[in-house]
Structure formats: structure tokens, C-alpha cells
Amino acid sequence: MAATEKEIVDGLAEIVNEIAGIPVEDVQLDKSFTDDLDVDSLSMVEVVVAAEERFDVKIPDDDVKNLKTVGDATKYILEHQG
Amino acid sequence: MNSTNRTVVVTGIGATTPLGGDAASTWEGLLAGRSGISLIEEDWAAELPVRIAGRIAVEPTETIPRPQARKLDRSAQFALVAADEAWKDAGFTAKAGEDTAVDPDRLGAVIASGIGGVTTLLDQYDVLKEKGVRRVSPHTVPMLMPNSPAANVGITLNARAGVHTPVSACASGAEAIGYAIEMIRTGRADIVVAGGTEAAIHPLPIAAFGNMMAMSKNNDDPQGASRPYDRDRNGFVLGEGAGVVVLESEEHAKARGARIYAEAVGQGISADAHHITQPEPSGNGIAAALQHLVDNTGLKPAEIVHINAHATSTPQGDVGEIKALRQAFGDDVDHMAIASTKSMTGHLLGGAGGVETVATVLALYHRMAPPTINVENLDPEVDADIIRGEPRPLPEGTIAALNDSFGFGGHNVVLAFRTV
Numbered sequence: 001m002a003a004t005e006k007e008i009v010d011g012l013a014e015i016v017n018e019i020a021g022i023p024v025e026d027v028q029l030d031k032s033f034t035d036d037l038d039v040d041s042l043s044m045v046e047v048v049v050a051a052e053e054r055f056d057v058k059i060p061d062d063d064v065k066n067l068k069t070v071g072d073a074t075k076y077i078l079e080h081q082g
Numbered sequence: 083m084n085s086t087n088r089t090v091v092v093t094g095i096g097a098t099t100p101l102g103g104d105a106a107s108t109w110e111g112l113l114a115g116r117s118g119i120s121l122i123e124e125d126w127a128a129e130l131p132v133r134i135a136g137r138i139a140v141e142p143t144e145t146i147p148r149p150q151a152r153k154l155d156r157s158a159q160f161a162l163v164a165a166d167e168a169w170k171d172a173g174f175t176a177k178a179g180e181d182t183a184v185d186p187d188r189l190g191a192v193i194a195s196g197i198g199g200v201t202t203l204l205d206q207y208d209v210l211k212e213k214g215v216r217r218v219s220p221h222t223v224p225m226l227m228p229n230s231p232a233a234n235v236g237i238t239l240n241a242r243a244g245v246h247t248p249v250s251a252c253a254s255g256a257e258a259i260g261y262a263i264e265m266i267r268t269g270r271a272d273i274v275v276a277g278g279t280e281a282a283i284h285p286l287p288i289a290a291f292g293n294m295m296a297m298s299k300n301n302d303d304p305q306g307a308s309r310p311y312d313r314d315r316n317g318f319v320l321g322e323g324a325g326v327v328v329l330e331s332e333e334h335a336k337a338r339g340a341r342i343y344a345e346a347v348g349q350g351i352s353a354d355a356h357h358i359t360q361p362e363p364s365g366n367g368i369a370a371a372l373q374h375l376v377d378n379t380g381l382k383p384a385e386i387v388h389i390n391a392h393a394t395s396t397p398q399g400d401v402g403e404i405k406a407l408r409q410a411f412g413d414d415v416d417h418m419a420i421a422s423t424k425s426m427t428g429h430l431l432g433g434a435g436g437v438e439t440v441a442t443v444l445a446l447y448h449r450m451a452p453p454t455i456n457v458e459n460l461d462p463e464v465d466a467d468i469i470r471g472e473p474r475p476l477p478e479g480t481i482a483a484l485n486d487s488f489g490f491g492g493h494n495v496v497l498a499f500r501t502v
């Protein structure tokens with residue numbers, strides 16, 4: 001069953017918390033991974049791989065650079081999840 | 083800045099070892115003659131011929147936040163813990179620049195490791211095989227590269243005068259400190275944070291060292307297994323940890339009113355050019371390093387009252403070092419009280435020179451040298467004054483001490499320190 005927007009944001013929040021130590025409540029749609037959530041380019045790869053597993057989605061490397069905010073990632077997952 | 087022969091002093095110390103999570107607890111353990119060796123309890127050790135090691139006493143993740151720790155190999159974690167302690171011990175309150183007593187452009191970092199991020203490399207290879215390419219951590223390369231501990235310490239402290247990683251197996255930590263002394267002596271930096279780290283307690287390194295017949299297999303008596311100079315010694319015991327010192331030009335240290343532990347007199351270096359793992363049997367190579375130390379620094383053998391020996395508890399190596407000391411220093415060896423602290427910490431490979439420099443400096447500062455433990459029957463070939471059982475008070479007046487470190491490949495590094 002496809003995840004809802006809220007489930008995706010909550011899932012990304014748990015992933016970002018695990019990888020960058022940011023409190024889950026700080027992970028909001030408008031937050032930038034690099035500027036707000038302490039996720040550097042290497043850690044972003046970890047976020048993407050974890051999100052792929054969790055939401056049954058493939059995020060090609062070329063698309064990762066477009067995922068600047070939690071909202072970008074959430075929208076991408078909503079549209080591409082299996 | 084134009085001076086090319088400046089005096090270098092030690093103003094900070096830090097360590098995390100099998101005996102304690104900091105320099106003070108490590109020192110206390112060394113004076114008490116406590117062994118940091120124990121049985122490896124993990125399942126992976128069950129099939130190994132060697133099942134003993136000197137595990138770190140305090141896990142670095144107790145102080146390094148998890149998001150940072152998961153991007154650092156264990157060897158870099160140890161280095162950061164020891165460097166942070168040494169930095170604060172030297173009296174600094176923040177990284178260079180923020181603490182205005184330190185100019186970032188005049189601060190260096192030289193942290194060595196013998197093997198680098200070997201557990202990261204092997205763990206990620208397991209991930210590759212078991213979970214596939216996509217799951218290999220993107221942090222793998224910056225975690226496993228041998229300069230990672232130095233680079234992370236340099237970034238943390240804002241060291242911009244140069245960050246270096248000499249690699250010379252078990253001489254690496256000492257070579258790092260020697261390199262740092264030269265950076266200050268020749269005017270390239272005012273302060274250098276220097277030392278060694280190692281985290282190699284993993285089945286592959288243990289299997290490999292074990293197959294070289296280099297390690298003790300006394301699994302039934304972990305605390306008695308590392309027994310340098312004892313007649314029945316049968317190889318080294320692997321330890322893990324890091325030791326770091328803050329080195330500073332005397333001028334800079336005095337100008338800011340820093341506590342000075344000791345003068346870092348300098349180093350002697352040579353290479354055996356003999357065999358990739360066997361020590362040169364005559365001791366000529368080590369004796370050449372000792373002679374280089376004397377020629378290089380002007381230190382007189384008569385000043386040397388204590389040696390923190392390399393002695394790893396191997397049959398050949400322990401005796402070869404003593405022979406080389408006799409060859410270089412003759413009867414002066416009689417007044418040198420010799421200890422192998424590896425009898426308590428195990429052999430920290432690239433971390434050894436760092437931790438043993440901390441021990442050497444503290445021995446001078448407190449005028450008390452730690453003992454060698456487990457010497458039940460002194461090998462009759464060991465023709466020197468080995469400190470056994472109790473720590474040994476060192477004489478008053480100006481005295482010097484050496485830290486010997488030798489590495490596979492025939493690297494010989496001797497560091498000298500003197501009271502101030």
C-alpha cells in the first residue's frame with residue numbers, strides 16, 4: 001500500500017534523525033537537507049538509500065540533486081513509489 | 083619565524099587506552115601495574131588461535147555524538163578523544179581562532195596510524211557482499227583513509243599550518259611526534275597536535291598477525307600474555323587506543339604562561355634495509371637511530387635515566403633492542419631504568435608511539451617510571467635494568483627519557499624528552 005504524505009514525512013524524519021541526529025519534529029516540508037538539517041552530500045546518499053528501502057522507490061543519482069528540501073523528496077516519493 | 087632551531091616543549095597530553103579513557107587513568111593504571119588485556123568475548127573470536135586483546139577501557143561513543151561517530155572509523159574516534167583531552171589540557175578553551183591564543187595558520191596536526199581504517203574497510207566489504215553495492219556507505223573512503231584521524235583532528239581544531247600522517251607500521255605514532263617536533267623547530271608552526279591511533283581488533287588483522295607467529299596465544303592467561311623480557315614471552319598482544327600530545331615552541335608556551343610537562347628534545351631515525359618484518363639481528367639499525375638521536379640533538383647518554391622501550395614481548399625483538407642500546411650507549415645503559423608499558427596496554431601498533439610518549443613525558447614530569455609487569459623470570463640475555471613490579475622514582479636534576487618505536491619495514495624511531 002502506498003504511503004501517504006504524512007507517512008513519508010514521518011519516515012524521512014526518522015531517517016534524518018538516525019543519520020544526522022536532528023530531532024524528528026524539526027524535519028518539516030520546507031526544510032533544506034543541507035542548509036537546515038545538517039545532511040551533507042555524502043549523508044544525503046544515505047538518506048536516499050534508506051528512503052528507497054522504506055518506501056519501495058528507486059531514486060536515480062541524477063534525480064538526487066533535485067531533492068533540496070524534505071518537500072521535494074516527499075513529492076518525488078509520492079509520485080514514484082511502487 | 084626565521085628561527086630554524088627553536089626549542090619545543092610538551093604542553094598538553096591526552097590518551098584513551100585499554101587502561102583508561104584519559105591520560106590520568108591510564109597513568110594510574112601503568113603505575114599500579116594493571117593489565118588492560120582480556121579475552122575477546124565476541125563470537126567471531128571463537129575460531130581464532132588468538133582470542134585476547136587490549137580493548138579500549140571507555141568507548142569513544144560515550145563522548146562523541148552518534149551522528150558524528152557513525153561517519154568516523156574507530157581509529158579516528160580514538161584520535162579525536164585523545165586530541166580533545168590534550169587540547170584542553172594545554173589550556174585552550176575552543177578551536178584555534180575562536181581561542182585567540184592560537185593562530186590557525188600556525189597550528190598543525192600530525193596523527194598517525196599503522197593500518198588506518200581497516201575495520202571500516204572490512205565491515206563495508208561485508209555490506210557489499212551481503213547487501214549489495216547500493217548499501218555501501220558513502221562515508222567509506224573518508225573513514226578508511228589513513229589520514230582520516232589527522233584530517234578530522236585538524237578540522238576540529240582548525241589547524242591550517244599543515245596536517246600530516248606518517249605511516250611506518252608500529253613506528254607511525256612516534257614518527258608523527260618526531261615530524262611535529264620538526265615542524266615547530268624549523269618554524270613552520272608554533273603548535274602541533276601530534277600522536278598515534280589504532281583500532282585493529284577485528285578477525286582479519288588478528289588472523290593475519292597470528293599466522294605470522296607474531297602474537298601470543300596465551301588465551302588461558304590474558305593478563306599474563308604480554309610479558310616483555312620474560313624468559314617465556316611468546317609474542318605480542320594487540321591493543322587499541324590513541325595517545326596525543328600538544329607540542330609547542332617554548333617561546334609560544336612561555337608567552338601564554340602554559341604549564342610545560344617536558345622539553346621535546348628531538349628524534350633519532352634510521353632504517354634497517356634488511357627484511358620486511360624481521361628485525362636486523364645485530365641491532366645495528368636501532369643503534370644507528372640512537373646514534374642519530376645523539377648527533378641530531380646533542381643529548382648526552384649520561385642524561386638518559388629512563389627508556390619506555392619498544393619491547394613488544396616477542397622473543398627476538400625485546401633482546402635486539404637491549405643489544406642495540408648497549409651498542410650505542412655502552413655502560414651508560416646501566417643507569418637507564420627500562421620499562422615496556424606494552425606489558426599492560428598490549429601493542430597499539432601505530433598508536434603505541436603516541437601512548438608511550440604520553441607515558442614517557444609523565445614519567446619525567448612526575449619523576450616516576452612505570453614498571454614492566456609479568457617478568458617472572460628475566461631473560462638472561464636482557465642485560466639491562468628492567469623496572470619490575472613497583473614503579474621506580476627517577477633522580478632529581480635535569481634528566482632525559484626516551485621512547486623507542488620500531489615498525490615492520492625496518493623503521494626505527496627514537497624520541498627524546500627532558501625535564502624543564
